[in-house]
């Protein structure tokens with residue numbers, strides 16, 4: 001089942017009587033696990049108040065293109081901060097406009113950017129869907145139909161409209177779909193099917209190398225990136241196994257999760273699970289060294305100095321890349337400088353297909369941050385995935401890997 005867990009939905013509301021259903025739609029999207037921010041056009045505010053939408057979304061409500069604070073700053077006592085429209089577009093995993101009026105559809109089809117919502121639709125790199133709602137004559141008018149066709153050709157998704165009795169007393173096509181159906185279709189936007197039927201094994205999180213029964217060596221990896229990659233791979237249709245070190249994160253939907261602690265346990269779990277998988281992604285921050293002989297009882301502080309002897313842990317990624325046949329192997333390189341050069345060295349040393357280099361040790365990026373950017377280094381070249389929420393970044397990485405696998409399959413077919 002498609003899911004909205006961890007999805008950021010920008011809900012555009014335009015001027016139409018169906019806007020009375022918008023608070024219900026916000027609730028349905030949130031029940032599915034989404035975070036929802038509402039953007040109202042000027043006409044929408046004639047039908048529904050920002051106050052109501054703020055109350056049900058628990059998020060700022062946006063109305064203006066220029067300079068002004070989100071409306072909820074006024075209504076919620078000033079907790080929300082103003083967000084530039086481009087940032088808001090970047091924030092969204094999907095933009096859904098419901099209801100979408102005939103006028104809004106016409107403006108969007110012309111590529112206008114004369115208010116906040118049209119500007120966001122143009123600026124968004126995420127999928128955009130519209131749920132039309134209008135009188136049946138207006139819907140069937142050739143002008144509306146050709147505008148909708150233009151939008152469809154441009155890659156926008158169309159939710160509905162439904163057929164039936166209308167607020168104006170007429171009967172016919174043009175009714176906005178019910179909120180429950182719009183929420184279901186919104187979840188479906190994320191189901192790319194790009195990895196349908198393929199097996200993907202992912203490592204995530206830190207490892208824990210015991211010093212004694214209560215102490216250990218670990219690191220600050222939150223696991224967020226690996227978990228987001230697992231969720232994105234499941235959305236792409238893959239059979240996903242996530243081998244996770246200790247994290248505070250919930251299991252992603254539709255993912256088999258194997259919890260481990262040490263690097264050795266992670267190594268063993270990976271080699272049990274990886275056979276038959278087409279993709280292996282090593283997002284875990286694996287300890288490089290572990291104590292040679294962990295104490296079986298708690299170490300007491302008796303002497304002034306304590307020496308721990310450490311030994312190297314097995315390199316899980318390199319060991320998987322050395323299998324025959326080997327899955328498409330992806331590793332990460334968290335670097336404080338020279339990301340590309342270091343990633344290239346790692347690509348050769350571990351004999352993997354792709355190293356995703358990322359800059360750490362700078363504020364708001366890397367281990368514990370919500371946002372990150374990646375430099376995908378391959379033998380054939382470099383692709384930059386710009387800084388964005390980790391969930392979106394994970395989807396972009398999975399899309400990239402899916403394209404590489406598709407190209408490989410194409411080459412294999414050509415050779416056969």
Ligand code: C5P
Nearest residue numbers: 282283284286313314315316317331332
């Ligand atoms: O060698 P280094 O730790 O810099 O390489 C990082 C990459 O290798 C990451 O993808 C990490 O998950 C993987 N790795 C591994 N096993 C190790 C060390 C690193 O799979 N023992």
